[in-house]
Amino acid sequence: MKTINVELxxxxxxxxxxxxxxxxxxxxxxHVTSKQVLIITNEVxxxxxxxxxxxxxxxxxxxxxxxxDGEKTKSLEHLNIxxxxxxxxxxxxTCTLIALGGGVVGDLTGFAAxxxxxxxxxxxxxxxxxxxxxxxxxxxxxxxxxxxxxxxGAFYQPISVIADTSVxxxxxxxxxxxxxxxxxxxxxxxxxxxxxxLQKNISKLINRDEAALAYAIERSCxxxxxxxAEDETESGVRAILNLGHTFGHAIETALExxxxxxxxxxxxxxxxxxxxxxxxxxxxxxxxxxxxxxxxEAGLPVKxxxxxxxxxxxxxxxxxxxxxxxxLYFILLESIGKAxxxxxxxxxxxxxxxxxxxxxx
Amino acid sequence: MKTINVELxxxxxxxxxxxxxxxxxxxxxxHVTSKQVLIITNEVxxxxxxxxxxxxxxxxxxxxxxxxDGEKTKSLEHLNIxxxxxxxxxxxxTCTLIALGGGVVGDLTGFAAxxxxxxxxxxxxxxxxxxxxxxxxxxxxxxxxxxxxxxxGAFYQPISVIADTSVxxxxxxxxxxxxxxxxxxxxxxxxxxxxxxLQKNISKLINRDEAALAYAIERSCxxxxxxxAEDETESGVRAILNLGHTFGHAIETALExxxxxxxxxxxxxxxxxxxxxxxxxxxxxxxxxxxxxxxxEAGLPVKxxxxxxxxxxxxxxxxxxxxxxxxLYFILLESIGKAxxxxxxxxxxxxxxxxxxxxxx
Numbered sequence: 001m002k003t004i005n006v007e008l009x010x011x012x013x014x015x016x017x018x019x020x021x022x023x024x025x026x027x028x029x030x031h032v033t034s035k036q037v038l039i040i041t042n043e044v045x046x047x048x049x050x051x052x053x054x055x056x057x058x059x060x061x062x063x064x065x066x067x068x069d070g071e072k073t074k075s076l077e078h079l080n081i082x083x084x085x086x087x088x089x090x091x092x093x094t095c096t097l098i099a100l101g102g103g104v105v106g107d108l109t110g111f112a113a114x115x116x117x118x119x120x121x122x123x124x125x126x127x128x129x130x131x132x133x134x135x136x137x138x139x140x141x142x143x144x145x146x147x148x149x150x151x152x153g154a155f156y157q158p159i160s161v162i163a164d165t166s167v168x169x170x171x172x173x174x175x176x177x178x179x180x181x182x183x184x185x186x187x188x189x190x191x192x193x194x195x196x197x198l199q200k201n202i203s204k205l206i207n208r209d210e211a212a213l214a215y216a217i218e219r220s221c222x223x224x225x226x227x228x229a230e231d232e233t234e235s236g237v238r239a240i241l242n243l244g245h246t247f248g249h250a251i252e253t254a255l256e257x258x259x260x261x262x263x264x265x266x267x268x269x270x271x272x273x274x275x276x277x278x279x280x281x282x283x284x285x286x287x288x289x290x291x292x293x294x295x296x297e298a299g300l301p302v303k304x305x306x307x308x309x310x311x312x313x314x315x316x317x318x319x320x321x322x323x324x325x326x327x328l329y330f331i332l333l334e335s336i337g338k339a340x341x342x343x344x345x346x347x348x349x350x351x352x353x354x355x356x357x358x359x360x361x
Numbered sequence: 362m363k364t365i366n367v368e369l370x371x372x373x374x375x376x377x378x379x380x381x382x383x384x385x386x387x388x389x390x391x392h393v394t395s396k397q398v399l400i401i402t403n404e405v406x407x408x409x410x411x412x413x414x415x416x417x418x419x420x421x422x423x424x425x426x427x428x429x430d431g432e433k434t435k436s437l438e439h440l441n442i443x444x445x446x447x448x449x450x451x452x453x454x455t456c457t458l459i460a461l462g463g464g465v466v467g468d469l470t471g472f473a474a475x476x477x478x479x480x481x482x483x484x485x486x487x488x489x490x491x492x493x494x495x496x497x498x499x500x501x502x503x504x505x506x507x508x509x510x511x512x513x514g515a516f517y518q519p520i521s522v523i524a525d526t527s528v529x530x531x532x533x534x535x536x537x538x539x540x541x542x543x544x545x546x547x548x549x550x551x552x553x554x555x556x557x558x559l560q561k562n563i564s565k566l567i568n569r570d571e572a573a574l575a576y577a578i579e580r581s582c583x584x585x586x587x588x589x590a591e592d593e594t595e596s597g598v599r600a601i602l603n604l605g606h607t608f609g610h611a612i613e614t615a616l617e618x619x620x621x622x623x624x625x626x627x628x629x630x631x632x633x634x635x636x637x638x639x640x641x642x643x644x645x646x647x648x649x650x651x652x653x654x655x656x657x658e659a660g661l662p663v664k665x666x667x668x669x670x671x672x673x674x675x676x677x678x679x680x681x682x683x684x685x686x687x688x689l690y691f692i693l694l695e696s697i698g699k700a701x702x703x704x705x706x707x708x709x710x711x712x713x714x715x716x717x718x719x720x721x722x
Contacts, residue, residue, distance in 0.1 A: 076437055076440070076441055079437070079513075080437055080506075083506055083512060083513055084506070084508065087506060087508035087509055087512060088508065090679050114515065115513045115514060115515065116512065116513065117512060117514075118501065118503065118511075118514045118515055118516055118594075118595075119515070119516065119594065140479065142479065145441075145444055145445070145448060147445065147448035147449065148448055150479075151444060151448060151477065151478060152440075152444055152476045152477065153476060153478075153479045154475065154476065154479055154480070154515060155479055155480065233479075233480065234479075318451050
């Protein structure tokens with residue numbers, strides 16, 4: 001087992017990475033110090049891992065809430081369902097919430113923990129590759145609004161993250177690829193050596209080689225933890241973690257959070273960010289092709305969804321959280337391993353990029 | 362004009378207290394540095410002060426949202442209305458929200474600011490005595506849930522508080538009394554000299570003597586700022602600010618946030634806390650009578666609302682935010698000017714106190 005610390009002063013916490021961690025009673029018991037515990041999970045994950053988690057908490061007052069699968073669950077309505085359950089069971093401010101699931105469960109549970117009685121403890125038990133390498137780490141919690149993704153949320157840190165690599169064995173192939181989009185992102189934004197390792201090992205990852213997966217998760221978490229420690233609330237450098245996300249979120253909103261997984265939209269978004277970087281003269285065509293190639297090998301889309309239009313893309317990008325007083329900011333690449341934050345991208349250039357990937361639809 | 366600083370490191374902010382501050386363009390302009398501004402107010406306050414505030418922001422992109430008056434507005438539904446308005450107008454993360462109103466508008470706006478895109482700036486312009494001396498200061502933001510008051514919220518500080526004492530002139534009498542409940546509370550929990558001053562000057566305050574009001578607001582804000590600086594997230598001493606609130610919130614919940622103003626419920630709650638302190642041997646009967654007397658002079662209820670039952674009181678108190686793993690904590694008085702946090706109050710004793718004030722109904 002590897003332990004990575006996210007260094008945030010009195011909000012610091014450990015990420016545990018290793019095989020069969022869910023079967024290890026000692027880790028969860030170390031962090032659940034309250035009597036009252038609510039486990040939030042979904043209908044897909046519950047049959048696999050809920051009983052295992054429950055068996056480690058037999059001496060607690062445990063409630064479980066099994067929510068529908070999918071991005072639609074990240075809503076104010078489901079937040080209200082969680083709060084109601086907590087209140088009906090008279091859960092006090094010392095209780096602990098556990099998120100057992102992917103990014104949707106983690107983001108929703110984290111936001112519920114941030115809000116309930118102005119803040120209670122929560123633990124992330126991510127069960128998808130994407131959640132293990134990205135959404136469970138760093139304290140970004142949120143629900144969606146019909147007009148924009150993650151528009152209602154909080155920066156709120158868990159007290160620990162338990163990333164059991166054995167759960168990847170039950171992950172559907174599309175979910176594995178979606179997770180790899182964020183893994184590739186870390187290489188692109190700040191870790192050239194890791195990107196080169198990924199180029200050599202991408203087929204091992206797709207074939208779920210446990211040692212390769214463990215290394216990829218570890219490198220991803222180390223990269224994320226370093227960025228978050230530097231800038232917890234995204235006032236500066238943390239924005240680089242959003243490479244491809246301005247495009248990706250616009251795609252997801254256009255598809256009403258259906259059809260594509262978050263990581264799939266980000267995969268396509270990474271390529272669009274690379275293309276825009278090329279149009280600005282940062283990257284050469286060969287590098288864009290290298291990025292397209294690794295995304296394809298990872299099983300990610302390299303063209304936009306046929307239902308997404310130019311108009312929808314432009315409209316949805318305007319409410320991006322990185323916009324400041326109406327000016328849109330983009331995270332782009334100066335080279336592989338070096339991200340840059342840019343403003344004032346010309347609309348024509350942006351349209352060229354969007355159009356290039358639309359036209360293949 | 363007096364300026365009191367709430368000392369919270371990089372979240373520190375000033376409270377301005379004085380006459381006709383709403384007519385002073387320089388204060389608001391100093392703090393609103395963004396182009397996009399949303400003013401949130403209600404239908405009662407808007408006719409009095411909205412135009413005045415708007416005239417000071419003529420060079421900004423200002424949206425206004427006028428909500429219904431009353432505690433029912435502090436809901437997830439109204440949070441969603443605010444978020445929708447922000448998104449429809451493409452407000453970015455650099456925007457500023459201004460709460461123009463009493464505690465309901467302030468708590469709701471503050472929570473919206475805490476959540477929108479994970480946090481935007483907000484300014485409190487409290488227009489009731491209660492909001493000026495209590496709810497606008499200290500960063501407690503929240504909305505209600507049908508099963509409990511302030512159950513969904515955040516600790517989130519404003520960037521400034523502008524307390525214009527001239528607005529008290531248009532305040533209904535009941536609202537003035539409600540504000541005095543919190544003013545009296547500061548004397549009771551930590552400022553004996555101020556309590557003695559209040560005993561001598563309570564009729565001046567009821568008669569809206571401007572100098573007396575300004576002094577009472579200033580002493581209240583100083584007391585609150587000192588407590589909040591010591592314990593921002595209520596892990597310890599800040600709990601003393603909740604004297605009377607466990608009872609008061611139970612009353613409000615029983616009345617479904619109707620009939621009584623928050624401060625009226627707190628007025629009655631202060632007396633019940635004093636009575637329970639007497640039953641535990643902390644206060645003598647004469648002191649309880651002194652407290653009852655000043656509450657009566659302030660125009661506050663000294664018996665529970667006739668619609669509230671023993672059962673409702675006990676039930677509602679169980680989900681109090683001060684409960685820890687099922688044990689109920691009470692803020693009580695050791696003497697006037699000295700609050701104490703206690704646990705494990707015997708249910709019979711609690712029932713005696715509740716019963717005493719019910720029986721007068």
